Amino acid sequence: MTTAQRVNVALRKVPSWVVYLIGAVIPFYYLYLALTGAMGVEPVNSLERALGELAMQALVVVLAVTPLRKLTGVSLIMHRRALGLLAFFYVACHLLVWGVLDVQDPARMWSDIVKRPYITIGMVGFVLLLPVAATSNNFSVRRMGPMRWRRLHMLTYVICVSGAVHYVMVQKVWEIEPLIYLALVLALLAYRIPTLRREFAA
Amino acid sequence: MARRWTNDLSRGDATPKQCYLNRRQLIAAGSSGLALSAWPAAAQTDALEPNSFEEITTYNNFYEFGTGKTDPKENAGQLTTSPWAVEINGMVDKPGTYAFDDIMAQMDIEERIYRLRCVEAWSMVIPWQGFELADLLALAGPNPEARFVEFQTLMRPEEMPGQEYPILDWPYIEGLRMDEAMHPLTIMATGLYDEPIPNQNGAPMRLVVPWKYGFKSIKSIVRITLTDDQPSTTWNKAGPSEYGFYANVNPTVDHPRWSQATERRVGGGLFSKRIDTLMFNGYDEVAPLYEGMDLEAQF
Numbered sequence: 257m258t259t260a261q262r263v264n265v266a267l268r269k270v271p272s273w274v275v276y277l278i279g280a281v282i283p284f285y286y287l288y289l290a291l292t293g294a295m296g297v298e299p300v301n302s303l304e305r306a307l308g309e310l311a312m313q314a315l316v317v318v319l320a321v322t323p324l325r326k327l328t329g330v331s332l333i334m335h336r337r338a339l340g341l342l343a344f345f346y347v348a349c350h351l352l353v354w355g356v357l358d359v360q361d362p363a364r365m366w367s368d369i370v371k372r373p374y375i376t377i378g379m380v381g382f383v384l385l386l387p388v389a390a391t392s393n394n395f396s397v398r399r400m401g402p403m404r405w406r407r408l409h410m411l412t413y414v415i416c417v418s419g420a421v422h423y424v425m426v427q428k429v430w431e432i433e434p435l436i437y438l439a440l441v442l443a444l445l446a447y448r449i450p451t452l453r454r455e456f457a458a
Numbered sequence: 459m460a461r462r463w464t465n466d467l468s469r470g471d472a473t474p475k476q477c478y479l480n481r482r483q484l485i486a487a488g489s490s491g492l493a494l495s496a497w498p499a500a501a502q503t504d505a506l507e508p509n510s511f512e513e514i515t516t517y518n519n520f521y522e523f524g525t526g527k528t529d530p531k532e533n534a535g536q537l538t539t540s541p542w543a544v545e546i547n548g549m550v551d552k553p554g555t556y557a558f559d560d561i562m563a564q565m566d567i568e569e570r571i572y573r574l575r576c577v578e579a580w581s582m583v584i585p586w587q588g589f590e591l592a593d594l595l596a597l598a599g600p601n602p603e604a605r606f607v608e609f610q611t612l613m614r615p616e617e618m619p620g621q622e623y624p625i626l627d628w629p630y631i632e633g634l635r636m637d638e639a640m641h642p643l644t645i646m647a648t649g650l651y652d653e654p655i656p657n658q659n660g661a662p663m664r665l666v667v668p669w670k671y672g673f674k675s676i677k678s679i680v681r682i683t684l685t686d687d688q689p690s691t692t693w694n695k696a697g698p699s700e701y702g703f704y705a706n707v708n709p710t711v712d713h714p715r716w717s718q719a720t721e722r723r724v725g726g727g728l729f730s731k732r733i734d735t736l737m738f739n740g741y742d743e744v745a746p747l748y749e750g751m752d753l754e755a756q757f
């Protein structure tokens with residue numbers, strides 16, 4: 257057995273619910289840190305940022321599943337749905353902290369969404385995540401048919417780009433970390449171009 | 459001539475150190491008895507207990523030590539602040555290098571409890587000790603033709619790791635109009651809670667201009683130049699549409715990426731309510747400096 261195969265066997269042994277459970281606990285753990293002072297003296301912003309970063313990381317992992325399999329043979333495919341739904345959950349938590357703890361005012365939330373480009377772009381990411389998350393189940397795959405389902409889930413590409421662009425725009429100066437995430441997202445998308453070309457040409 | 463301005467915020471004068479380290483044990487501010495000075499007390503007098511020493515020294519923007527809020531606390535320990543000198547030059551009678559210890563020997567150190575409003579929409583209340591900038595400038599004898607003051611932070615990448623990255627155009631430069639610099643509210647802070655000012659807060663000497671966004675209050679100053687040209691300042695160069703030269707706290711002029719109408723006072727925890735931001739950060743006495751100016755255009 258190759259290393260990749262051995263890794264795959266091990267990965268397949270991890271039940272889905274374990275991935276969901278561990279993934280879902282992280283935001284609550286962050287909340288605990290924020291409540292107990294472990295996130296510093298201004299926990300609202302720290303929590304908001306920690307959740308944004310977590311969402312970004314989950315999206316990059318989801319996007320990496322296919323290239324990782326093609327390049328190394330290691331397949332996370334059986335956990336991709338869990339990872340994707342977790343990413344949606346993290347973005348939702350991030351949005352919730354923004355609305356409830358940070359901005360605290362529905363009128364200002366709305367004016368920020370329409371007036372501030374980096375919020376608008378983040379919101380585009382969230383809104384596009386809604387249909388993708390809602391159809392992340394076997395029933396939807398069956399009902400929509402694999403072709404239409406796949407097309408809809410290509411929205412993930414747009415979501416990842418808007419998340420990364422939002423991250424770059426949040427900063428006051430050109431910081432290296434968000435640019436690395438943006439580069440990762442673009443590289444993972446560029447890797448797909450040949451396949452997508454063939455698919456759409458056919 | 460110091461003591462031209464009297465605190466409208468207070469902390470127990472004799473607060474023992476072990477008490478002031480815990481903000482919640484502080485006596486809440488009541489300004490009525492103190493508002494007898496030439497400068498009228500600022501509007502907001504409720505909820506004005508100073509932030510704790512810990513809050514003021516672990517949540518800092520000092521990009522010379524990194525862009526994270528706790529980076530300055532973690533990285534500033536190695537900064538050598540003694541000996542220290544500041545060069546005062548340009549349109550002055552006595553240009554030269556002024557040793558920090560010599561300056562301190564001549565200054566009348568007083569306490570100023572000021573609100574600090576960061577351009578990022580958070581705020582604190584800070585008990586500074588220091589002296590008025592006007593008194594420092596007087597040592598060098600400003601010439602009448604001087605219209606602006608330019609300040610420069612120390613440039614020492616060996617001790618300031620953030621300066622290794624060109625995220626800003628180092629060294630950090632800030633500036634004030636002459637009348638702003640001479641205003642009695644404008645101070646050079648050298649102490650915090652009766653201790654020498656910690657490195658991460660701008661040791662050994664930093665500007666505090668309480669009616670302007672925090673980035674104007676330049677830290678660890680090594681040069682002061684009096685000039686007749688408006689200084690080209692660091693954040694203004696980095697983002698001319700986001701950070702103006704004046705940078706007066708103004709709830710009606712938003713930062714392009716966020717609203718400036720409200721702020722969150724650091725220290726209120728996860729559920730702290732936003733509070734309204736006040737024009738000139740509540741220091742209405744500076745309004746006459748800007749009479750006739752369009753503060754939306756000259757933000």
Ligand code: HEM
Pocket residue numbers: 301304305306307308309310311312315347350351354369375378379380381382415418419420422423426
């Ligand atoms: C795909 C969706 C999104 C992703 C991946 C994402 C990710 C991020 C990341 C990585 C950060 C910066 C964290 C840091 O600097 O350490 C951030 C900051 C932020 N995000 Fe999002 N975000 C998304 C959607 C949203 C939405 C929908 C909103 C609100 C409507 C929002 C509001 C914010 C705000 C206000 C900040 C800045 C916090 C600050 O001022 O420091 N984000 N986000």
